[in-house]
Amino acid sequence: MTTLYERLGGEKAVDAAVELFYRRVLADGRIARFFDGVDMDQQIAKQKSFLTMAFGGPNAYSGLDMRNAHKRLVEKGLNDSHVDAVIENLNSTLRQLGVPEKEVREVAALADSVRADVLGRSAA
Amino acid sequence: MRLTYRDRPVDVAPGETVLDALLRAGVEAPCSCRAGQCQTCLHRATEGVPPPESQNGLTPAQKSLGYFLACICRPSEPLTIAPPDDAGARIEAVVRALEFLSHDVLRLRIEAERFAYRPGQFLELIAEEDLRRHYSLASHPEEDPFLELHIRLHPNGRMSRRLKADLRPGHRVHVAGPRGTCFYEGVDKEQPLALIGAGTGLAPLYGVLRDALRQGHHGPIRLYHGARERKGLYLTEELQALAGMRDNVEYVSATLDSGGDIAALALEREAPRVAETAFFLCGGENLVKRLKRDLFMAGASLKAIRSDAFTPASG
Ligand code: FES
Numbered sequence: 333m334t335t336l337y338e339r340l341g342g343e344k345a346v347d348a349a350v351e352l353f354y355r356r357v358l359a360d361g362r363i364a365r366f367f368d369g370v371d372m373d374q375q376i377a378k379q380k381s382f383l384t385m386a387f388g389g390p391n392a393y394s395g396l397d398m399r400n401a402h403k404r405l406v407e408k409g410l411n412d413s414h415v416d417a418v419i420e421n422l423n424s425t426l427r428q429l430g431v432p433e434k435e436v437r438e439v440a441a442l443a444d445s446v447r448a449d450v451l452g453r454s455a456a
Numbered sequence: 457m458r459l460t461y462r463d464r465p466v467d468v469a470p471g472e473t474v475l476d477a478l479l480r481a482g483v484e485a486p487c488s489c490r491a492g493q494c495q496t497c498l499h500r501a502t503e504g505v506p507p508p509e510s511q512n513g514l515t516p517a518q519k520s521l522g523y524f525l526a527c528i529c530r531p532s533e534p535l536t537i538a539p540p541d542d543a544g545a546r547i548e549a550v551v552r553a554l555e556f557l558s559h560d561v562l563r564l565r566i567e568a569e570r571f572a573y574r575p576g577q578f579l580e581l582i583a584e585e586d587l588r589r590h591y592s593l594a595s596h597p598e599e600d601p602f603l604e605l606h607i608r609l610h611p612n613g614r615m616s617r618r619l620k621a622d623l624r625p626g627h628r629v630h631v632a633g634p635r636g637t638c639f640y641e642g643v644d645k646e647q648p649l650a651l652i653g654a655g656t657g658l659a660p661l662y663g664v665l666r667d668a669l670r671q672g673h674h675g676p677i678r679l680y681h682g683a684r685e686r687k688g689l690y691l692t693e694e695l696q697a698l699a700g701m702r703d704n705v706e707y708v709s710a711t712l713d714s715g716g717d718i719a720a721l722a723l724e725r726e727a728p729r730v731a732e733t734a735f736f737l738c739g740g741e742n743l744v745k746r747l748k749r750d751l752f753m754a755g756a757s758l759k760a761i762r763s764d765a766f767t768p769a770s771g
Pocket of ligand 1: 489493496528
């Protein structure tokens with residue numbers, strides 16, 4: 333039984349996706365402002381660890397890490413609509429790379445699983 | 457296994473990561489994913505070689521300087537390590553020459569023994585205990601017996617006054633470093649190279665340019681230099697002469713007072729080959745940040761953009 337991460341192609345797949353994904357996110361008027369002023373190299377490393385998590389790859393994120401990392405953004409107004417936008421961008425990145433629909437949905441579900449932590453509320 | 461962290465010994469148990477060893481020893485090492493992804497736990501080995509897998513995802517420049525991710529580093533040899541921004545020990549240097557390159561840019565040449573660096577990196581110049589600034593290196597360690605810095609003088613800057621009023625050849629200062637990853641490493645010799653900078657951002661670019669040529673770079677190289685005013689450009693004749701001698705080198709300048717925006721110009725001219733080019737961006741923070749984003753959005757890979765943003769001095 334191979335994991336989702338392996339089926340997608342592991343670290344290579346994450347590397348192929350991360351810049352396309354980040355470019356889409358920065359071009360998306362709904363969420364771009366949350367990335368204003370951040371260091372792009374640090375940000376891309378964070379995007380890479382987010383994608384690794386969403387692909388079901390190795391990570392040791394705790395809910396607390398997610399909360400802390402997004403606290404400042406929640407104060408700036410981060411809400412469900414922005415999480416939706418990020419997941420939309422993730423989906424279109426994967427489709428652009430020719431990932432089958434079944435896997436696209438699995439990735440989206442994994443990304444969605446951290447929503448409550450990212451938005452700093454108790455899990456639904 | 458024994459680590460040395462800032463002069464203090466830290467034991468690593470078999471199979472243990474450097475991060476865990478540091479935390480166990482009470483060092484407040486930052487970390488987040490603990491899986492080699494987020495790079496929060498970046499450290500540098502100043503002695504010893506970290507295992508290659510602990511450098512996964514780092515840039516060739518970072519790898520060549522011994523940077524590694526502590527959370528996935530299980531060392532196989534003793535390492536001396538430091539936090540990523542550690543400037544290292546200071547050493548003494550002697551002023552050799554001071555000369556104006558333009559109305560407000562001073563060329564300072566100093567000599568320091570055993571100061572290993574790559575052209576394009578920067579050092580900390582320490583004129584007095586509380587008077588220290590970062591400057592990029594325009595010299596080449598194999599070609600120049602001195603370290604060359606280009607220093608923009610500010611009418612009320614403390615370092616500026618000090619340099620102008622008191623420093624003379626023969627005087628002693630201190631330097632620490634080098635630091636920075638803006639140097640010619642991990643570039644393909646055939647790859648187009650775009651060096652873009654404003655003001656004294658030319659210093660590191662000049663160093664990188666010479667290093668690239670010395671290492672036999674034969675892809676096309678474009679050097680862009682911008683300034684506010686015409687009189688703010690410097691080394692113009694040398695650069696024009698260099699471009700005249702080399703088929704693959706082009707020198708482009710623009711000044712705001714004549715309506716030229718170097719960032720816009722470079723973006724436009726590099727657009728057709730943006731995805732293949734290796735970029736070096738040096739200068740003020742606004743310029744570098746804006747250009748980096750614009751180039752990335754235009755299709756450049758972030759991995760191919762090396763940059764050094766100068767931040768204004770405080771104090
Ligand atoms: S803690 Fe994320 S790379 Fe080490």
